Amino acid sequence: xxxxxxxSLELTGLAGDRASAVHRLDPRAKIIGLLSVTIVAVSxxxxxxxxxxxxxxxxxxxxxxxxxxxxxxxxxxxxxxPFVLVLGALVPFVRKGGASYDIGPLAVHEAGLAVCAAVxxxxxxxxxxxxxxxxxxxxxxxxxGFEAMHVPRLFVLIAAFMYRYLFVIxxxxxxMRAALVSRGYRPRHAxxxxxxxxxxxxxxxxxxxxxxxxxxxxxxxxxxxxxxxLVPLTLRRADILFVTGVxxxxxSVRIVGAAA
Amino acid sequence: xxxxxxxxxxxxxxxxxHEALRGIDLRIxxxxxxxxxxxxxxxxxxxxxxxxxxxxxxxELEVAGLTVAKGTLAQLxxxxxxxxxxxxxxxxxxxxxxxxxxxxLNMGLDRDAVHERxxxxxxxxxxxxxxxxxxxxxxxxxxxxxxxxxxxxxxPSLLVLDEPSANLDPRARRELLEVLETIQRTMLVTTHDxxxxxELCERAVILAAGRIVGDGxxxxxxxxxxxxxxxxxxxxxxxxxxxxxxxxxxxxxx
Numbered sequence: 001x002x003x004x005x006x007x008s009l010e011l012t013g014l015a016g017d018r019a020s021a022v023h024r025l026d027p028r029a030k031i032i033g034l035l036s037v038t039i040v041a042v043s044x045x046x047x048x049x050x051x052x053x054x055x056x057x058x059x060x061x062x063x064x065x066x067x068x069x070x071x072x073x074x075x076x077x078x079x080x081x082p083f084v085l086v087l088g089a090l091v092p093f094v095r096k097g098g099a100s101y102d103i104g105p106l107a108v109h110e111a112g113l114a115v116c117a118a119v120x121x122x123x124x125x126x127x128x129x130x131x132x133x134x135x136x137x138x139x140x141x142x143x144x145g146f147e148a149m150h151v152p153r154l155f156v157l158i159a160a161f162m163y164r165y166l167f168v169i170x171x172x173x174x175x176m177r178a179a180l181v182s183r184g185y186r187p188r189h190a191x192x193x194x195x196x197x198x199x200x201x202x203x204x205x206x207x208x209x210x211x212x213x214x215x216x217x218x219x220x221x222x223x224x225x226x227x228x229x230l231v232p233l234t235l236r237r238a239d240i241l242f243v244t245g246v247x248x249x250x251x252s253v254r255i256v257g258a259a260a
Numbered sequence: 261x262x263x264x265x266x267x268x269x270x271x272x273x274x275x276x277x278h279e280a281l282r283g284i285d286l287r288i289x290x291x292x293x294x295x296x297x298x299x300x301x302x303x304x305x306x307x308x309x310x311x312x313x314x315x316x317x318x319x320e321l322e323v324a325g326l327t328v329a330k331g332t333l334a335q336l337x338x339x340x341x342x343x344x345x346x347x348x349x350x351x352x353x354x355x356x357x358x359x360x361x362x363x364x365l366n367m368g369l370d371r372d373a374v375h376e377r378x379x380x381x382x383x384x385x386x387x388x389x390x391x392x393x394x395x396x397x398x399x400x401x402x403x404x405x406x407x408x409x410x411x412x413x414x415x416p417s418l419l420v421l422d423e424p425s426a427n428l429d430p431r432a433r434r435e436l437l438e439v440l441e442t443i444q445r446t447m448l449v450t451t452h453d454x455x456x457x458x459e460l461c462e463r464a465v466i467l468a469a470g471r472i473v474g475d476g477x478x479x480x481x482x483x484x485x486x487x488x489x490x491x492x493x494x495x496x497x498x499x500x501x502x503x504x505x506x507x508x509x510x511x512x513x514x
Binding site for chain 2: 138139140143160161163164165167168210213214216217218219220221222223224228229230231232
């Protein structure tokens with residue numbers, strides 16, 4: 001097998017101490033806990049900073065509990081976060097209100113700065129909690145969590161097959177590209193993109209027939225429309241404690257903060 | 261002796277009137293290992309797909325004591341294990357353990373029994389050490405062996421292998437052969453790897469243009485260069501049939 005093997009450890013997505021209490025939590029507990037951190041942070045009013053602090057504290061605690069190194073987290077959030085932050089950084093120039101400071105030809109407004117800070121905090125919390133879910137839970141486990149939470153089976157199946165066959169398809173595309181290039185294909189402008197289009201068509205047809213073959217293989221082993229589960233998920237006390245602890249902290253800060 | 265496969269006048273046409281099977285008559289008894297040889301497009305895979313009802317043609321077909329028909333499919337698929345040519349098609353679950361468990365779970369076994377079968381089947385193909393890996397982390401030879409375990413876990417009475425040695429390097433092929441030799445089960449192997457057939461199977465059937473054109477002891481069929489050449493098959497140059505020794509015999513017929 002080609003290069004994929006070398007990345008295999010990274011492909012599980014896990015980081016930190018795999019035997020940690022956080023890693024061993026039921027995927028549902030982690031999905032609910034981390035998703036509610038995101039939802040509470042995103043839905044909190046802009047000026048309610050205690051909520052952001054509470055959410056960040058939960059994330060730091062989870063990361064510390066899972067012994068995830070900051071470097072590993074950064075490697076995951078750097079894919080998304082810079083784009084979001086750049087958008088946030090534009091706000092102070094656009095949103096007017098309060099004192100304003102001149103930077104060359106542009107003016108920065110105080111109200112805009114406040115919005116920018118709050119939006120950035122929301123973005124960082126949201127991205128970090130998704131990244132933490134990914135570093136402490138394998139993708140198949142996340143899917144099983146969703147399935148157990150009654151997310152429609154079709155969505156879960158589609159995601160599962162995408163995960164399984166992504167690498168197969170990427171390899172196939174790589175081989176087709178190599179075949180194009182080795183016959184001297186070097187597009188210089190858009191009008192020479194035709195072969196790429198035909199490659200996409202071929203890829204579609206191949207994926208389609210692969211889907212058919214996989215389905216046959218499933219039928220051959222008695223598939224009857226439901227995916228059987230080998231080890232059923234069970235909620236233990238630690239899972240309940242985790243979810244209730246997280247919810248109690250962030251919701252109380254949110255409610256008390258809003259009332260004050 | 262009980263029959264595992266009994267086909268009489270089996271015919272199948274693909275949509276568009278391409279006739280893939282033109283009247284197949286074949287009997288395979290318990291404990292036999294039969295190689296189905298033939299060039300590409302001879303109908304080998306089509307025939308194989310009939311054995312567990314993925315395709316249904318005209319004529320009569322009994323497999324593992326069941327008449328192939330809509331009503332018997334669930335039972336049939338538990339009794340006939342098909343290992344497909346591309347293991348990536350066969351291994352669709354996120355981990356090897358879940359993949360091997362897929363068949364037994366579909367058969368409605370309880371979880372303890374399933375765990376036992378998964379470990380037993382992986383042990384038989386010497387792949388127990390990859391039980392928690394993902395299929396894409398395995399080499400082609402390893403995937404092929406895991407694919408065989410996924411069917412062995414269902415404890416089928418007939419094992420059907422489609423081109424088991426395709427895309428394997430010599431070492432992976434040798435390891436696969438060693439594993440297959442230890443599996444005591446009625447086996448039907450479609451291949452054009454004639455040395456593999458010679459080592460593994462005692463009987464060979466030649467399929468050409470949808471018909472059976474040769475049937476007999478494997479070493480006799482392979483020793484007939486004219487018959488082979490007439491159907492686009494040939495042994496590797498310098499191959500000495502006499503030097504091949506089948507190291508294990510299938511279980512005596514029950």
